[in-house]
Structure formats: C-alpha cells, structure tokens
Amino acid sequence: MCGIVGYVGREGCVEVLMDGLAHLEYRGYDSAGLALQKNGAIEQIRKVGPLASLTKEVAERNGHLSSLRAGIGHTRWATHGKPSEANAHPHLGGGSRVAVVHNGIVENFSELKEGLEERGRVFRSETDTEVIAHLLEERVEAGEGLREAVASTLQRLEGSFAIATVCADDPDVIVAARKQSPLVVGLGEGENFLASALQALLDRTRKFLFVENGEIAVVTPDGVDLFDAAGNSVERELFEVDWDAEAIELGGFEDYMEKEIHEQPVALRATLADHLDADGNVSLGLSLDLSEVDRVVVAACGTAYHAGILGKSVIERLARVPVEVAVASEYRYSEPVGDENTLVVAISQSGETIDTLAAIEAAREFGGKVVALTNTRGSLVTREADEVLLTKAGPEIGVASTKAFTTQIAVMNLLALELAKSKGTLSEDETRSLGRSLRRAPEKVEETLELLSGAGNPIEEAARIFEDARCALYLGRGEAYPIALEGSLKLKEISYIPAEGYPAGEMKHGPIALVDEFCPVVAVLGEGLIREKTLSNVDQTAARGANVISVAHSDDKEAKRISRVVLPVPEADKLTAPIVATVPLQLLAYRVAKDRGLNADKPRNLAKSVTVE
Numbered sequence: 078m079c080g081i082v083g084y085v086g087r088e089g090c091v092e093v094l095m096d097g098l099a100h101l102e103y104r105g106y107d108s109a110g111l112a113l114q115k116n117g118a119i120e121q122i123r124k125v126g127p128l129a130s131l132t133k134e135v136a137e138r139n140g141h142l143s144s145l146r147a148g149i150g151h152t153r154w155a156t157h158g159k160p161s162e163a164n165a166h167p168h169l170g171g172g173s174r175v176a177v178v179h180n181g182i183v184e185n186f187s188e189l190k191e192g193l194e195e196r197g198r199v200f201r202s203e204t205d206t207e208v209i210a211h212l213l214e215e216r217v218e219a220g221e222g223l224r225e226a227v228a229s230t231l232q233r234l235e236g237s238f239a240i241a242t243v244c245a246d247d248p249d250v251i252v253a254a255r256k257q258s259p260l261v262v263g264l265g266e267g268e269n270f271l272a273s274a275l276q277a278l279l280d281r282t283r284k285f286l287f288v289e290n291g292e293i294a295v296v297t298p299d300g301v302d303l304f305d306a307a308g309n310s311v312e313r314e315l316f317e318v319d320w321d322a323e324a325i326e327l328g329g330f331e332d333y334m335e336k337e338i339h340e341q342p343v344a345l346r347a348t349l350a351d352h353l354d355a356d357g358n359v360s361l362g363l364s365l366d367l368s369e370v371d372r373v374v375v376a377a378c379g380t381a382y383h384a385g386i387l388g389k390s391v392i393e394r395l396a397r398v399p400v401e402v403a404v405a406s407e408y409r410y411s412e413p414v415g416d417e418n419t420l421v422v423a424i425s426q427s428g429e430t431i432d433t434l435a436a437i438e439a440a441r442e443f444g445g446k447v448v449a450l451t452n453t454r455g456s457l458v459t460r461e462a463d464e465v466l467l468t469k470a471g472p473e474i475g476v477a478s479t480k481a482f483t484t485q486i487a488v489m490n491l492l493a494l495e496l497a498k499s500k501g502t503l504s505e506d507e508t509r510s511l512g513r514s515l516r517r518a519p520e521k522v523e524e525t526l527e528l529l530s531g532a533g534n535p536i537e538e539a540a541r542i543f544e545d546a547r548c549a550l551y552l553g554r555g556e557a558y559p560i561a562l563e564g565s566l567k568l569k570e571i572s573y574i575p576a577e578g579y580p581a582g583e584m585k586h587g588p589i590a591l592v593d594e595f596c597p598v599v600a601v602l603g604e605g606l607i608r609e610k611t612l613s614n615v616d617q618t619a620a621r622g623a624n625v626i627s628v629a630h631s632d633d634k635e636a637k638r639i640s641r642v643v644l645p646v647p648e649a650d651k652l653t654a655p656i657v658a659t660v661p662l663q664l665l666a667y668r669v670a671k672d673r674g675l676n677a678d679k680p681r682n683l684a685k686s687v688t689v690e
C-alpha cells in the first residue's frame with residue numbers, strides 16, 4: 078500500500094516520477110505528491126484524489142518544472158489521517174529542508190511525535206510519516222549528512238517502512254531505506270531510480286538492485302551505494318527483468334481487469350509450461366523431500382486464501398495429506414502447531430503481503446519448510462521462503478485479482494500431483510493422466526471466454542439481474558465452494574454489493590433468510606454428486622423467489638430449469654473445472670461494476686498490495 082518513486086539524473090525528472098507513479102497507482106489512490114530539488118530548496122506539490130489531479134497540476138506548471146533533475150514521489154493509501162492535501166506525501170520537516178515519502182506504518186509515531194512537539198516541532202499533518210521528516214531534519218540541523226541522518230532516524234522507528242528522502246542541502250542525492258516494505262533501485266546511465274515495485278521503472282530500465290531489510294541506499298546520478306544497518310558497505314547482485322513494459326499496457330481493453338481476465342489462457346499456459354510436459358509429467362523442481370511431508374499448512378489472504386481452500390481439497394483428495402488453510406493475519410497471532418515435516422505454502426500474488434510474510438515467520442518458529450507461491454519474482458516472500466513456486470501470470474494491475482487466482486489454482490494442482498507422486502497415493506500413470514488433462518486448462522478457459530461472449534450475451538443478461546440487487550448469495554459445494562467464495566469477493570470488492578459465499582448445504586442454516594427477488598443467488602454447480610446436491614439447495618432458493626444465475630454446462634437442462642440465466646462453461650476434468658468456473662464469475666462482477674459506472678481497476682478503499690497489518 079502506497080507507492081514511492083525516486084529519480085536523480087537528467088532534466089525531465091518530473092516526467093520520470095509521474096510515469097513511475099502512474100504504474101504504482103494500484104498501490105493507493107487517495108492522494109499523490111512530489112518533492113523536487115530546486116535551486117537549493119525543495120518544491121512540494123501535492124493533490125488529493127487519484128493521480129490525475131497531480132498530473133493536471135504538474136501540466137499547469139510544466140515549463141517551470143522541466144529543468145529539474147532530482148526528486149521523489151508518492152501515491153497514497155491512507156492509514157493515519159484522512160485523504161487530504163495536508164496528509165498527502167511527501168512530508169517536509171519544519172524548516173522545509175528535508176522531504177520524505179513513506180510506505181508502511183510507524184507504530185511508535187505517537188510517542189515520537191510527543192517528543193518532537195516537546196522540542197518545539199510543529200506538525201502540519203495527522204500522519205505517522207511526518208515524524209520521520211522532523212526526525213531527519215533534526216539530525217541534518219545537528220550537522221549530520223543525509224545518510225547518517227537516515228541511519229540514526231531508522232534506529233528510532235518501529236514498524237514497517239520503505240522511505241525515500243531528499244535534502245535541500247544535498248543536491249542530486251536520494252537516500253532510501255526499508256524495513257519489511259518493498260524497495261528496489263533501478264540502474265541507468267548517468268541516472269538512477271528507485272521505486273516500491275520494479276514495474277514502475279520497466280520503461281526506463283531492466284536492471285535492478287533489491288534493497289534488503291534494514292539497508293540504506295544512497296542514489297546519485299553516477300551510482301548507487303548500499304549500506305547495512307551498521308553502516309558497512311554492501312555488495313548486491315544485479316537483477317535483470319524479463320517482463321517488458323508492453324505487458325502492462327491496456328492493449329485495446331477498457332480496463333486492466335478486463336484485460337487480465339482475457340489473459341488467463343496465456344497466463345495458465347506460461348505457468349503450466351514450466352512444470353508440466355506434453356506427456357503429463359509434473360516436475361516442480363523443489364529440492365524438499367515431499368515424501369517426508371505429513372501435514373500441509375496454507376497461509377494466505379483474500380483471493381489467495383481461496384486458492385488455498387481449493388488446494389486443500391485437491392491435496393487431501395489426491396495425496397491424502399491433511400491440509401490446514403489459514404488466513405495469514407490470524408495464523409501469525411495463533412499458536413501454530415507443526416514440525417519440520419510440515420510443509421507451509423504461503424500464497425501471495427504480490428509477494429509483499431505483510432500478514433503472509435509474518436505467517437512464514439510463525440511457521441519458521443516450529444521448523445516448518447516454507448514454499449512461497451507467488452507471481453512476483455524477487456518479491457519479499459521469495460526471499461523468506463525455502464523454495465519458490467512462480468505463477469507466470471505476468472503483472473496484475475487491476476486491484477481485483479483474476480489471472481493470479483487461476484494460475485495459483487493451477488500450481489496448487491501441480492503441487493497436489495507432485496505430493497501424490499511422492500507419497501505413492503497415485504501411480505506414475507495416474508499422475509501423468511491427470512497432468513495431461515490439466516494441460517488442457519488454457520484451452521478450456523479460451524472455450525469458456527468464447528461461450529460467454531456468444532449468443533445472447535449471458536453475462537450482460539445476468540448483470541441486469543443485479544440492477545436492483547440489495548445483496549447476493551454465491552453457493553457451491555466441494556471444490557465449487559472456494560469458487561463461490563471467490564466469485565462473491567469479486568462482486569463485493571468492485572461493485573460494492575454485499576455478497577456472501579456459502580457452502581450450498583449450509584445455506585439453510587441461516588443465509589436463506591436473505592433470499593428474495595432482490596438477493597440474486599449465483600450457483601456454481603460443479604460435477605457429479607456435488608452438482609445434484611447443489612441443484613436441490615438452489616431449487617429451494619428459487620422456490621422462495623430468488624433470481625438464480627448458474628454456472629453450468631451449456632446443455633445442463635436442470636440448471637436451465639431453475640435459473641433465470643445460465644453462464645455456460647464447457648465440460649472439464651475435475652482439476653480444471655474450478656478454473657473454468659471462475660471465469661464467468663469474474664466477468665459477471667466486472668460487468669455489474671461497469672453497469673454501475675464504477676472503476677473496476679481501482680475499487681474504493683483497496684490497494685493492490687497490502688503492506689500494512
């Protein structure tokens with residue numbers, strides 16, 4: 078949450094910072110701002126609301142700013158203090174000699190603020206960040222250079238943060254540091270960059286250095302120096318990125334979410350290609366001995382948690398290993414049970430979610446082996462885990478996760494197959510046969526997208542049912558249940574319609590009281606016995622006036638009988654069916670949000686990566 082960016086080098090600094098912020102806006106869009114070094118002073122420009130307001134302001138001052146060569150920028154997701162200009166970053170120390178941008182939370186800010194006020198510092202915002210600006214400025218006024226000032230200030234901060242700071246007295250220098258929140262440095266020729274995420278800089282450079290926990294980076298036009306907390310110089314290997322900037326353009330779609338839903342066949346193909354050959358042989362390349370694993374814990378948040386619930390069913394069904402699925406923010410504060418034979422799978426698209434990182438730490442305490450399942454190479458989670466499984470979904474910009482989810486399911490399926498192989502619960506032939514079916518997931522998703530855009534446009538028809546909806550109930554059983562959960566999360570987060578995902582059989586124990594004509598019921602029918610049972614539960618809601626929308630095979634007569642609209646999906650094997658059933662629910666949520674005139678990519682109050690507790 079919150080994006081930070083920095084640049085030192087040539088004229089045109091403002092353009093680089095604004096481009097970087099545009100790529101980071103998914104991290105927060107309550108306000109945005111810049112602090113620029115200008116003739117021995119700092120010029121601060123801040124605007125409330127999405128980046129567009131700052132862009133307008135900058136355009137109005139264009140000639141005036143174009144010659145500047147160093148500065149920092151920020152896009153905010155509010156934690157301390159409402160979205161307002163006064164609370165927008167960058168924040169200045171009282172004498173306006175030092176400016177700072179910050180991603181994270183200073184947990185002891187009240188205490189620090191009290192001390193600063195006692196020493197005569199006057200605060201202009203309600204943020205925790207402003208204490209950093211004052212502390213830095215105090216040190217600079219006491220004669221310390223900016224790097225020393227950052228080092229001594231860091232020692233006083235508790236919590237998580239990535240900061241970047243400039244000082245009016247130190248032209249062409251940015252000093253940055255991090256503890257838990259992410260920070261990368263981008264390398265150029267005669268110019269250098271920094272940002273919260275490397276996609277902010279991909280159209281400027283492919284060469285990066287990761288700043289590690291507790292380190293300080295001094296960035297000048299001619300180079301970057303890294304120091305550890307004790308002030309020792311640190312060497313870091315260069316990280317070269319293979320994504321290109323094109324992967325994060327809209328390419329003709331109206332929004333990133335729509336684009337990313339349609340990218341799922343490609344994302345699945347790329348993800349599976351790494352681990353599954355044409356004969357169905359699975360190889361995750363893990364060096365852990367999976368035959369030793371006697372228990373699995375999945376720790377994740379939100380959508381990734383739903384992928385975990387599905388993973389539990391598949392692993393337990395195929396490998397007969399017990400699986401616990403934990404919400405990471407709960408797991409970290411529980412007293413987790415496990416030992417060195419517990420495999421902990423931390424699922425995180427961004428690889429930055431603070432609760433998931435903390436869950437890993439908790440698992441480490443009992444000696445668990447940690448595998449990170451993430452979409453972001455080099456992210457924090459990959460550095461905390463013993464092993465890494467990557468989804469190859471490409472950058473996901475829409476705040477609501479889509480292609481990351483279906484690729485997470487694909488990898489959880491592969492993990493289940495690999496575990497089953499190691500545990501001997503499936504023969505080589507059985508594993509290969511399931512592997513071959515799973516390889517068809519990308520084409521099944523392609524088929525689904527075609528079916529849904531075909532005759533009668535079922536998504537639009539289903540979305541119309543939501544015009545007067547007061548709430549919605551998403552029902553499924555077995556492996557269709559996590560898909561119902563995920564469908565309901567998609568709807569509520571982008572259309573703001575309260576929606577509950579429920580096991581279909583449990584619905585009679587409470588939620589059925591919600592049902593009337595203004596509470597659409599979305600049924601994920603699934604296969605076999607599960608389908609029969611779900612049909613009968615859903616029939617009970619139809620009898621009480623619910624408008625039912627079913628995800629079902631296009632020739633499912635029973636589904637047609639009980640539903641106002643059927644969202645058709647093709648026949649698929651058991652491993653692929655949940656992936657396929659997800660797609661109509663993503664498109665439905667997207668259409669409902671668009672019909673309400675909402676911004677599907679940037680739902681209110683949310684941010685793409687949650688780096689605060």
Ligand code: F6R
Pocket residue numbers: 378379380381382424425426427428429430433476477478479566567570685686687
């Ligand atoms: C919902 C969504 C969130 C994330 C959650 C975890 O669409 O995207 O629920 O799944 O914040 O994020 P990661 O996977 O980055 O740890």
